[in-house]
Amino acid sequence: MDSRVNVAILGPGNIGTDLMYKVLRGRRIELAMMAGVIPESEGLARAASLGIATTAKGIDPILERDDIRLVFDCTGAKYHRAHAPRLKAAGKIAIDLTPAAIGPYVVPAVNMGEHFDSPNINLVTCGGQATIPIVAAVSRVAPVAYAEIVATISSKSAGPGTRQNIDEFTKTTARGVEIVGGAAKGKALIILNPAEPPIIMRNTIYCEVEKPVDEAAIRDSVNRMIEAVRSYVPGYRLRVPPLIKDRLVTTMVEVEGAADYLPRYSGNLDIITAAAVGVAEKLANHIVQGMQEANHV
């Protein structure tokens, strides 16, 4: 039997196109369709030239294909709100890269296991994907009373969506730090830096722990987490290892993009497309295992 799961991408813009190149390298997933609404879109043209089925008729052609099990939505929060119930009704799992936040927040290295049965998965924010793993790495060793993250990205990699609604970034990321990272209270700051050449995404994670901590245990936990994230985001690196002073643990990470389609400095965009593929691979594994078990009965 075929051990790959068919997936589709909805929204062939910058994010969707970058995602396409990552999906094409997938082990368990097969890109069955790329869907948009503008026939002359560059993303659709690129997909077609690679022999991928394309459509400019939006979501409908995807809904008609029973073989497609997972759908990445790279359109926008407003559009995803309309797509979500239709995908659910068609029995497809939505992997939401918009800030619509209909499904539970998922960071693949942290809590994917809890959400295999969810019809909709939300990827928090780029800053959340970059920083929540570190909060989780600290909180699994020592309870975190308060975590604060600072994401600094190049101005060039912040699109109009982020710029017009910057509160959505800070609020969603702070909630993710609490719900997925395990901090009792979370706060997020975002800073845009216009330096040329553009800086790569860098993040500082401050965790205030409840009691004195074992430094070696924290460092070991963070190192293991970095490796787990690197399995799907190769450009994720520790910049400053956990510095511990009293109850404050300060860690810094940077994210260099894989430059599949988007430039290398936009690690903030890369990490969310990479996380989407990380989620899809884990879901595909789960689906394939389920089918194999069913066959054995």
Add this chain to the structure above:
Amino acid sequence: MSKRIRIVDTTLRDGMHSVAHRYTPEQMAGIAAAMDGAGIGTIEVSHGDGLGGSCIQYGRSAASDEVYLKAVGAVLTQARLAVLLLPGVGTKEDLDMAADLGAQVARIATHVTEADISEQHLGLAKRRGMEVMGFLMMAHMAPVESMVRNAEQMERYGADCVYVVDSAGYMLPEEVMQRVAALKGALQCRVGFHGHNNLGLAIGNTLAAIEAGVDVVDGSLRAMGAGGGNAPTETLVAVLARLGIETGIDLFKCLDAARLVEPFKDRARQGAEATLMLGYAGVYSSFLLHTARAAERFHLDAREILVELGRRRVVGGQEDMIIDVAYELSLKAGAE
């Protein structure tokens, strides 16, 4: 030059940097009452990094924004209560809270090239009936044309006034004149100037801004503010009086108010050398105390850290880069 200039006092906002954001609400209320009595017409009150700025990255304030605004709001008789907000740090909820507590002026600050992240906040402040001032920080870092484009955006979003903000205390009088004149030429709304005294030019630069036609200038009592502080309000009042410019502020009462911040001044005077280096290297003034702490923690020379921060073109709010740079320099020092 027989005209009137409006002074906005930021002792209780930018001045919070000088005391590591630790004024008590009672201290704030006392200083605010004296300023109100002296005829200072607009008094800014917030964490040094604006509403929502109380955090590990910038330092925690002694009380919440809400408590400070209530304490100061209760003592004002004529002055308008102002707040600062940096999109990316504070949120629309913070602004709503301030408006509910009677803040009448909202100052929305972004890096000089990033005005488009302020649209929602400027719009909300406008809808709440507040007077809205756009703050283009680190103005020296962008070409004049780019600064003008960003100022025009803020005006389009509803700003009643757009400021040239010399956050690093880096600008020379001629550069201030050029930037203020460029905004006066391009905008319908008023133009403001906010200087820092890192190179000893806060008063001189403010006068240059006035020469170029600026409408509103910032000051703070005893120059209390990030880095080398701002233009001292009491000195501005005296100098402008000599120039025949009306400020509406009583000099003697203003000097009396300034006495109230004197006890906090010693702390702010620490590191005069590092202060100069901020201005020289073009680094955000509020990095001063954080850099002093990092120099001590990693056994480094604060000057070295500041020069490296300037070289990396770090912008306002990136206080975490101080640790990043200090950590890297300490590794290098260890390797040598």
